[in-house]
Amino acid sequence: MGASKKNPQSGNYLYNPALLQNLDWESVRGYLNPFITNENPGEPWLLVRPLQLEDYDKGLLQILSQLTTVGNIPRSAFERQFWEMMKAGGYYVTVIEDTRDRKIIGAATLITEYKFIHDCGLRGRLEDVVVNNTYRGKQLGKLIVLTVSLLAKKLGCYKMSLDCKDPLIPFYKGIGYKIEPGNSNSMIIRYETPTASGGPS
Numbered sequence: 001m002g003a004s005k006k007n008p009q010s011g012n013y014l015y016n017p018a019l020l021q022n023l024d025w026e027s028v029r030g031y032l033n034p035f036i037t038n039e040n041p042g043e044p045w046l047l048v049r050p051l052q053l054e055d056y057d058k059g060l061l062q063i064l065s066q067l068t069t070v071g072n073i074p075r076s077a078f079e080r081q082f083w084e085m086m087k088a089g090g091y092y093v094t095v096i097e098d099t100r101d102r103k104i105i106g107a108a109t110l111i112t113e114y115k116f117i118h119d120c121g122l123r124g125r126l127e128d129v130v131v132n133n134t135y136r137g138k139q140l141g142k143l144i145v146l147t148v149s150l151l152a153k154k155l156g157c158y159k160m161s162l163d164c165k166d167p168l169i170p171f172y173k174g175i176g177y178k179i180e181p182g183n184s185n186s187m188i189i190r191y192e193t194p195t196a197s198g199g200p201s
């Protein structure tokens, strides 16, 4: 089904952009120097927003390929996945756009899970974090991860967790994530053979 038919009012955002307003940046001020937020990202040409259908043309898949294997994804498959995520709910794919050349330069995803435990709680998971390699070292990684982390807080998640490779532990520690002794293992069964073009994530 065409994008405009399905969601004519929203500008084809995956989720409501208003959710990104008034996040609790004061609680993470100490992690950022200079202090930036999703609403004031430090440069007028930086825009932090929910994923849009049009991001297929703005290089989203190209920067994700700096994270792991993406594959050769036609527009139709991208759109189908976008609508599946929207229909399922709980997918908060969030991007940073360089509006000067309309390119996606960063992304992170919050996925929320409904639970019976913790009084029918909501849990958050951080996934698919990436900043374009030519923009790294400017706090944009912190900005996009903190944006979705504060969104998780705003949505009422009782916790947010992530899996990462060892070298990234300092990055996440630097913005408040902790290794809990006895409770930080990650275990895997893989059902697909990684392709030759990239390693597993």
Ligand SMILES: CC(=O)SCCNC(=O)CCNC(=O)[C@H](O)C(C)(C)COP(=O)(O)OP(=O)(O)OC[C@H]1O[C@@H](n2cnc3c(N)ncnc32)[C@H](O)[C@@H]1OP(=O)(O)O
Residues within 6 Å of the ligand: 066, 067, 126, 127, 128, 129, 130, 131, 132, 135, 136, 137, 138, 139, 140, 141, 142, 143, 162, 163, 164, 165, 167, 168, 170, 171, 174
């Ligand atoms: C849950 C997941 O998705 S895990 C997968 C994470 N993504 C990847 O590995 C993809 C490839 N890497 C990247 O896209 C980027 O390097 C990111 C997203 C990890 C970091 O983005 P950047 O914009 O460079 O991060 P930012 O500038 O905010 O750096 C913040 C701090 O973390 C440190 N840092 C950043 N990247 C790394 C790294 N790869 N290893 C160790 N430290 C790092 C920085 O030195 C900086 O430290 P400082 O505050 O003391 O100066």
